[in-house]
Each structure stands twice: as structure tokens, then as C-alpha cells.
Amino acid sequence: MTSGFPVYKDLEERLLHARTHPDHEIAHVMATCSAYAYSGPETVSMIMARLGLEDNHCRMIQLSVDPLLLRSTAFVVQSKSGRVAILCYRGTEPLSLINWMVNLDLEPERISYQVDARRPTVHGGFYRNTRATRFEVMDTLKRGCEGRSVVPSDGGHGNDLEALYITGHSLGGAMAGLMAVMVRHERKYREAFAHRLRAVYTFGQPMIGNPDFAEACQRDEFLHENVIRYIYGNDMVPHLPPAASGAFRHFGREFLYRAPRFGNPLAGLLGQRGRSFRSSAQKWEESTRPTSQTPGAPAILLAGLAFAADKLQLIRSLPAAYSIEDHFPRRYISSLAAGGGQNEFGD
Secondary structure, three states: OOOOOOOOOOHHHHHHHOOOOOOHHHHHHHHHHHHHOOOOHHHHHHHHHHHOOOOOEEEEEEEEEHHHOEEEEEEEEEOOOOOEEEEEEOOOOOOOHHHHHHHHOOOEEEOOOOEOOEOOEEEHHHHHHHHHOHHHHHHHHHHHHOOOOOOOOOOOOOOOOOEEEEEEEOHHHHHHHHHHHHHHHOHHHHHHHOOOEEEEEEEOOOOOEOHHHHHHHHOOHHHHHHEEEEEEOOEOHHHOOOHHHOOOEOOOEEEEEOOOOOOOOOOOOOOOOOOOOOOOOOOEEEOOOOOOOOOOHHHHHHHHHHHHHOOOOOOOOOOOOOEOHHHOHHHHHHHHOHHHOOOOOOO
8 A cells, every 4th residue: 555544544443443433433434435336446445445445345326217217326335354344325426417307306206114113204216326325335345244255256264244434424324314214214224234233324305204214214213323413514415305385304413513603804894803614613512403404495596695605705704594505515524633633635
């Protein structure tokens, strides 16, 4: 490896033996993996090797059927020893019309299994995309549980899978959350994987299901405690779907980062007395209540205007309720880097 790598020299041991979640270093690893899931398996494997999973095995699982509004991509990264695996879902690809249609495919769909003796409804587009690659994902993880490489063409036999993490950014976070519920509550998956699942880390994740679904998930101790949702600044996406499209609610634990907004030359004219930051906290803090839905389309338009305003010095520090800029994966990576320490570039 290049001098300075790996970033975390004991990453596999940390993933195996972390006693509580969230773990700050693990969160940084998951945010980085989620960001690079927008690339291909060679890049994901390289980045995860730099972070500490050297000589890993990485498999990309993908299914696309445009007329069915299916565009589902997952990566399974397996440590060299085989004891740890990370399942990472790709989020919305900016130039993919089908991905955007998936996000807008809001018609509720009743899940095919019970959660807390209920069968509540979830976001139809997210649910169908998770199911589209579910069989291949589970078959791949089963290989790991049997001590085989998750990449079918790789030979050899190692240790059985002990610790599984699931992660994703944006749409990928929604799919990660849904997969966690499936692992916990679908019998055929629960028996094989539930005891191996250690935590779920999502970044800028939209809401998945209706209030009944969220309440049922909150009554599952694991989903309540170990599904960790990160929201950077005024990221717009965690407020979606909008209330006008129906009632949705988050589940799990939520951590917020109040992003800095540096000095505005117009602050004096606006009566702000040179206020330099939106918040003085500048650290991740657990929320006492989950982020709520935005009312409707006008708020989404305002987020677009805030993105444009961020490019102009005179108005960039004006308060904005919602932001597209704050949704970018790099925001999550940089804010979670431990103490401003080394990143995936070796800086």
C-alpha cells in the first residue's frame, strides 16, 4: 500500500468488536463506502483497501429494467479473512432518469411480511428496487456465511462471516434501511443473517414507510438502536417524500450536523451583526425527535435556489431551510473524518 495507508490499521477488528453504535470511525468508513458506491467495483474495492480492508473481495450486483422503473445496484465488500462484510447500496445517480422516477414512484405498497404483527405500507419505488437485487444479495452473503468468497470466480476457503454492516447514501440509504427490516423480519433471511447484522449506517436517507411502519420498526430493539441515520446541515432529502404525497416517518436513531456558514458581507445590512455560523455546535449530535416531512413542492424549489445561492459570496450565508448542497456525499465524508484526520486520498 501507499505510505500512509491504511487509514485505520485495525479496521476489521473494530468492525468485529465494536460494542456500541454509532462508532465514529465506522461511520466515516460507511460514509466513504456509500459515496464511492456511485462508481464501480474496482474503485470501491480500492477505496475500502485504503481505509483498512486490504485485499478485500468486492462484488457488484446490478439490475436495470427501465419500463419497470428498476435501477438497483449493490456492492458486497468482504474482508480478506472473510469475517466481515459490508453491504452498500448505490444512491440516486444524478444523470439517471429512471433513478429519479424510482424516487417519485410514491404509491404505497404493502410489504409481504409482518413487522410487529403488522403488514404496513412502504414507498413502492424503494421497496421494489430493494427486492430487485435481494436474491443475488442474499445468495452472495450466503457464500460468505459458508466461508467462500463473495466473488464467485475467486477460489479458496476462509472464515465464515461473523459481522455484517449495511449502508447507503440517499436512495441507497433507503434501500439499506429496507434490507435491514427484511433481515430482521423475513423468516428465511432472519435465521441466516439477523445474528450477524451489527449496524446500519445511512446518510441523507429519505423516509421509507408510513407511521405504522416506523412505529413497528421502533419496537424492534435492534432497528431502534442500531439503524443510525446521519443528516448533514439542511440536507433536503431526509425531509422527503413531502407531506402532500402521504404520511411518512423515519425510524432508528438520528444524528444531525449543523454545518458552518461563514461570514456574509451583507450581514451588517441585514441586521445579523456579522454572524459567522448557522450553529456553534459543528459536531454530530443525536436528535431528540426525527426529522419531519416538508410540506410540498415549493420547499423543493427553495432547496434548488439555496444551491444556486451557495455559489454567490454575497448571499451564501443567508439561512436556508433546505439545501441540495448539504446532500452531497462529500459533506458526510468530511464531517465524519475523525478529528480532521487522514482521508481516502491519504491527506
